[in-house]
Amino acid sequence: MIRLAPLIISLLLAPLQAAAFETQAREAYVIDQTTGTVLLAKNADVPLPPASMSKLMTLYMAFEAIRRGKSDGGLDLNEMLPVSEHAQSYGGSSMFLQSGETVSVEDLIRGIIVLSGNDACVVIAEALSPDGTEYGFARLMTQRAQQLGMTNSTFTNSNGWPAPGHLMSMRDLGLLSHRLIEDFPEFYPLFAETEFEFDNRVPSNRLNRNPLLTMNIGADGLKTGHTQEAGYGLAGSAKQGDRRVIFVVSGIESSAARAQESQAIVNWAFRQFAMRPMISEGEKFAEAEVWMGSEPKVGLVAAEDVSVLMPALAASELEAEVVFTGPVEAPVTKGQQLAELVFTPEGLPEKRIPLVADRDIGPGGFVSRMSTAALLLINRLVQGPGDAT
Known part of the structure; x- marks a missing residue:
């Protein structure tokens, strides 16, 4: 050599360097997607409860199934899927589905993205599961995550409901966010929808929980999460000009602090770094x-x-x-x-x-x-x- x-x-x-970002998040991962440059990694490889951010894995597998098509064991957007008693049994964020009814795959997808519906995730999971159960689908989620290079992710359910062994790292969530954006450009615009009023049910629940979508900073996704153990988290992405930034944060104390911290990260990533x-x-x-x-x-x-x-x-x-x-x-x-x-x-x-x-x-x-x-x-x-x- x-x-x-x-x-x-x-x-x-000028002879200066980028200012380091001191995040209040317990775990964080920030990457410039355009170049693949990691801008910030804090406890990024620690497996921890991802809360509703793990719904991104359910969505990824649903998008793969839609692309395969119903004739190849997948899904069709207009296909109607049945709601089980198990799907209705979940609390937390919901589409307010009723057992025995049927809902279109398209509505379920939007219900997961915009409304963070725990019930909607289970309907998709049971339809794609090899044994018809949510846990069977969760095993598939873990296998597919490993294939995608997400080595610190294991799933026991489809929606992030707190459960032993249901874990993801911030780096894995960043990788998954990147794959959703790159692999499914036809579906990614759904993450920027600010509201979805499903069947006129509970109109007060129609708004997207992602606080960045209305901040005019180029944010167009992806998913919030919150449980008592995990704190407040967000897997987000923003695009300004020709650059796109992906970031994941977790362990923040409140929803207001999450919004403020996420906005600060986006501003820092775009202002402190530039393409030359x-x-x-x-x-x-x-x-x-x-x-x-x-x-x-x-x-x-x-x-x-x-x-x-x-x-x-x-x-x-x-x-x-x-x-x-x-x-x-x-x-x-x-x-x-x-x-x-x-x-x-x-x-x-x-x-x-x-x-x-x-x-x-x-x-x-x-x-x-x-x-x-x-x-x-x-x-x-x-x-x-x-x-x-």
Whole structure:
């Protein structure tokens, strides 16, 4: 591995770094979805009761089932599902469903998102469960979560009702939020609905519990949660311009504090960090020696324009280095990745940007190959047998 002398990339910015955010949440996870940069992690991998935020997993599986379609063991939006006595038995937030009636999948989905209906979750769960029970569906939730990379999540019910062993981490909830946004763009706008008056039942219960949706900060999801043990939590997302931020908080003392803290996190994430143009397509950073090629060296250039998330008031200069394994063996194809440009913005994880060959270089002719072989032989003779590798 060859590391060339450090390069200095000028950003022409003030010499300051992003201010750290001291959250009052007991657990928190904030990620810039656009770049995948983790901006804040506090007890992010601790499994804990997620309350109603675990409904996001039920929704993810419901969306998968709708996409499969009824003919493939899934669901149809217009399909009517029966409400069981078990579904009606749950207290807490509710669609106020009655056992024996049937409700459309579309209404149930909106009832989960907007009204946080515990009963609606169970209706979906029993329809998709391999044995027709909510617990059977919860086992599927755990299996699917593991497949998605959510390694600190286990489920015993579909709605987050307090129960031993029903746990999720903030990082897992952040990952799940990301997957909902990316995998189901056709359904994600439902999370921004501020009210849903189902069948004119209990009109006072029609409003979305997410306090950020009306704050004009770009928030468009996802789910609040609250139990006595977990405190107040929120899995949220906001988009401003070309950037999207996902955040999850838990263990906050009141609904008012949750709203205030969530708003503060969104403002901090957008104001303290910014996308900066860093590299231009075709910009040359170094040259690599070519082994037995028609030319002795090849240029290492950026394959495309690159913008990088930086502290909004970043250092005026950023040190970077070119890393590659060399010499490069001919032939070389233009656009072939040969190296990486490595740098670390202050307070953020290391960044690696691929560098590619700036031109084609074919294998050397007879004279070139003989010259290279002769140089290799001379080097070995100079080194002596004890130094050969």
